[in-house]
Amino acid sequence: MTTVAVIGLGIMGGPMAANLLTAGLDVVGYNRTREKVDQLVERGGRGADDVADAVRDADIVLTMLPDSPDVEGVVLGEGGVLDSAKAGTLLVDASTIRPDVSVRLAEAARARGMRAVDAPVSGGEAGAVEGTLSIMVGGEPADVEAARPVLEAVGSTVVHVGPAGSGQTVKAANQLIVAGTIELVAEALVFLEAHGVDTEAAIKVLAGGLAGNRILDRKAAGMTAREFTPGFRVDLHHKDLGIVTSAAREAGVAIPVGALVAQLMGSLRAQGHGSLDHSALLLLVEQLSGRRGG
Numbered sequence: 001m002t003t004v005a006v007i008g009l010g011i012m013g014g015p016m017a018a019n020l021l022t023a024g025l026d027v028v029g030y031n032r033t034r035e036k037v038d039q040l041v042e043r044g045g046r047g048a049d050d051v052a053d054a055v056r057d058a059d060i061v062l063t064m065l066p067d068s069p070d071v072e073g074v075v076l077g078e079g080g081v082l083d084s085a086k087a088g089t090l091l092v093d094a095s096t097i098r099p100d101v102s103v104r105l106a107e108a109a110r111a112r113g114m115r116a117v118d119a120p121v122s123g124g125e126a127g128a129v130e131g132t133l134s135i136m137v138g139g140e141p142a143d144v145e146a147a148r149p150v151l152e153a154v155g156s157t158v159v160h161v162g163p164a165g166s167g168q169t170v171k172a173a174n175q176l177i178v179a180g181t182i183e184l185v186a187e188a189l190v191f192l193e194a195h196g197v198d199t200e201a202a203i204k205v206l207a208g209g210l211a212g213n214r215i216l217d218r219k220a221a222g223m224t225a226r227e228f229t230p231g232f233r234v235d236l237h238h239k240d241l242g243i244v245t246s247a248a249r250e251a252g253v254a255i256p257v258g259a260l261v262a263q264l265m266g267s268l269r270a271q272g273h274g275s276l277d278h279s280a281l282l283l284l285v286e287q288l289s290g291r292r293g294g
């Protein structure tokens with residue numbers, strides 16, 4: 001039986017680990033806060049006390065951590081994955097981090113006789129719970145194939161997009177599109193409300209036409225109700241827009257709308273809303289419009 005160590009059992013990693021259990025895999029989990037490990041154990045998984053304990057007997061290590069320094073610490077740090085896993089272990093990093101960091105992790109893994117792929121995901125908490133994530137995978141073809149059974153247990157679209165780091169580049173493009181779309185949906189909703197239009201009816205008809213999109217389907221109702229429980233935290237999308245803007249700059253590509261939305265996300269965060277769902281961009285639109293919000 002394949003043993004999968006899952007490090008990071010948060011909003012995404014928790015349900016992903018649960019889906020690995022459902023797929024019949026042996027799952028051992030570690031999270032900085034013990035409570036989340038206990039939840040995995042209640043579902044039939046095994047709990048670990050630290051990273052070394054989690055990865056010692058693992059065939060595959062799945063990391064689902066917030067940011068680049070977290071993944072670097074867990075993988076490269078003392079007692080980390082590369083120190084503690086057996087030779088041949090496959091590291092599958094599903095976190096959204098900087099593409100250059102993914103490249104470095106893959107090189108470091110290879111130098112230790114291990115393998116690594118970057119496999120960031122899209123689909124949000126709902127996609128993680130339903131096991132329908134879209135997963136963009138960067139790495140060597142053989143390693144991507146070896147990761148596929150685990151990825152297909154947590155996602156329904158698994159695409160190999162190129163060498164190490166490419167998955168993160170595609171994910172950065174994903175985050176650019178999602179942030180821009182949220183901002184436009186937020187502007188449309190505040191605009192409709194200001195005109196006293198029945199927003200529920202408006203959302204229904206907009207969703208059926210060319211303006212239809214997943215943000216409208218999944219987030220607009222929460223936005224009109226001012227329900228901003230995360231979901232995807234503003235803090236994390238701010239991190240991702242930092243990745244997008246610096247990667248675009250490196251490539252010499254202009255992303256004027258993306259840069260503007262990055263500023264708006266940063267402002268929302270600076271106003272103390274980092275732990276709200278990213279759809280809280282609506283609060284900023286209201287504030288800029290002199291309506292309530294902010």
Ligand code: NAD
Nearest residue numbers: 008009010011012031032065066095096124125231232236
């Ligand atoms: P989260 O904050 O809910 O979960 C991260 C978990 O990692 C937490 O439980 C935290 O305690 C744990 N953790 C942090 N450092 C650790 C360490 N050193 N050792 C062990 N555990 C540690 O975040 P999330 O929403 O699950 O996001 C995780 C990653 O997935 C991020 O990179 C995010 O950008 C990406 N992502 C999130 C979503 C979403 O909708 N939430 C969607 C796609 C991708």
